[in-house]
Amino acid sequence: MKTYICEICGDAYVGNEKPKNCPFCGAREAFIKEGKDAKPIVTEKVELSEQSRKNLEETLVLETRANAIYLCMAEKAETYEIKAMYKRLAKVELEHALIATKFLGIRMSDIKQETCNEEDVENFKRTVELEENAMDLYGRFAKEATEREIRILFTALTQAEADHVELIKNYLQ
């Protein structure tokens, strides 16, 4: 067993092998390092530009909303698999929101409940829309970032949301 650390969310994964994606924030393998080599971006003190502050605030709103929507979808899910999958996605999005609060130096506030459809297939379609929208937005935020850590963050988030799209598209086939 070894300790691996995700350089995006800073969380540790203990196991025999490096996971393909961070189980907490979904960052890809390239961002996961052996404990002693890891330099998590969330532990850096970053002086934020006006633009990045605005973008992180938008990220926080979007991610907390996604968390509440996915919890609703988990609630309505027709099978245990779909319920468990949406609960996992909800936790991943919450982790993204938490990362944003760390850079912003603020506390997480209460999350407002959201509604969703009764049908899994409708929820899958909405999930793809939400995730594709997040991907586009984070791609832009990465380009707009002048700070190294924020650029890395939004690059990792773009990939994590792209992986979610792929996951859901498999259910839509």
Ligand SMILES: [Fe+2]
């Ligand atoms: Fe992570």
Ligand SMILES: [Fe+2]
């Ligand atoms: Fe996210």
